Amino acid sequence: MKHKIRSLTLEVTILLFIVFILAITTLVGFLDKYLMIPITVIILISIITGFFIDRIILVWLVTIVTFIGIAFVLNIGSQVNGIVKTLLLVIFPFFATMSSLIRIRILSRSTLINNRKLILRKMEKKNLITKTPTQVSLRKYYDKIVTQFSDSEQLVVLTLISLPYYEQREYADQNQLFKVLSDISVLLKDKRLPSERIFTFDNNEFIIVSLRMEEDEVNALNVETRKQLNDIYFMLNGKKHELRYQFASIKLDQQHPLNFDDVLKKLYRNLETDLIDEYLL
Structure with missing residues (x-):
């Protein structure tokens, strides 16, 4: 029997996104408390970047930052925990991409609401x-x-x-x-x-x-x-x-x-x- 897969609502997606941010920062704090603030700053920058930069430019930026991150992680060597290295590598691309997707859904929701209001206004004036x-x-x-x-x-x-x-x-x-x-x-x-x-x-x-x-x-x-x-x-x-x-x-x-x-x-x-x-x- 086939079950219809329901997509998450915008509100639930944003809530899970915030919970995930808190979980990541808490995990980094347990692993290395000195990297907690830098990781938090990277997350904030990636979220701002995803919300306000065009998608095409964002793709190029994420690609460039990923290559720079790989080179940075390779130069760190064994001084930093492997989990922290992975987080440093994927945090910016992940949160920037997620922020961009959430922005698209917010704009889509706004468009639907405005269209609905326009239709209702027209229905009030014309059957x-x-x-x-x-x-x-x-x-x-x-x-x-x-x-x-x-x-x-x-x-x-x-x-x-x-x-x-x-x-x-x-x-x-x-x-x-x-x-x-x-x-x-x-x-x-x-x-x-x-x-x-x-x-x-x-x-x-x-x-x-x-x-x-x-x-x-x-x-x-x-x-x-x-x-x-x-x-x-x-x-x-x-x-x-x-x-x-x-x-x-x-x-x-x-x-x-x-x-x-x-x-x-x-x-x-x-x-x-x-x-x-x-x-x-």
């Missing part, structure tokens, strides 16, 4: 499935259009489209559901007016911002959109399953504009009304 802006972007956009309200302009209308049974279909193929959401997004982008902006909430809700349009015009568009969305479905256990949608709209009061959270609350209350109407039908 990766529907390729539409998210709630964070809508909040900023709402604040912008509210500050630009004018009495001479027609009202701004927000439309919420929700898939109320989305959570009940989590057992279905996730990739298929993602494709359905992507298809809904494509349909909305294609069929709605170019002046309207589409945002995605939590994968199962879409909000459309209609600028400079009358509420009746938006309602007529919503009726047409509801019919068009009926053409989107997903397959489960070999059967065709249609999606069910809820619609809610709200016109923004230019005289007394609500804050963003209050607008969302009103939209969700209107959504409950649409659900009641659906059951009555």
Whole structure:
């Protein structure tokens, strides 16, 4: 039976590295206390060299220092313990190389963390499935259009489209559901007016911002959109399953504009009304 070999984490590697340094200096102190300080200095220099010198230059430096170390050890003769000779020979190449490898892992970890932060920031602003802006972007956009309200302009209308049974279909193929959401997004982008902006909430809700349009015009568009969305479905256990949608709209009061959270609350209350109407039908 094959076992997967797990590599040491960066933290464990650094901890073992420090323990090994302490072990080497302690061993040298037992063997020859007069060489303890020189060995410690060599270790520190090798660590600094490994951390701050480019790898190619480090390879040449380690090679040169190794040859110099061999010549030095040969000239010492029998005056120094054999173990100490070996340590003098390998300490600089070993610790310089290990320091370089640890630096590479630290830089790699830093790159991964920065990439993850960048991805999270992008995900906050744009849904990766529907390729539409998210709630964070809508909040900023709402604040912008509210500050630009004018009495001479027609009202701004927000439309919420929700898939109320989305959570009940989590057992279905996730990739298929993602494709359905992507298809809904494509349909909305294609069929709605170019002046309207589409945002995605939590994968199962879409909000459309209609600028400079009358509420009746938006309602007529919503009726047409509801019919068009009926053409989107997903397959489960070999059967065709249609999606069910809820619609809610709200016109923004230019005289007394609500804050963003209050607008969302009103939209969700209107959504409950649409659900009641659906059951009555």
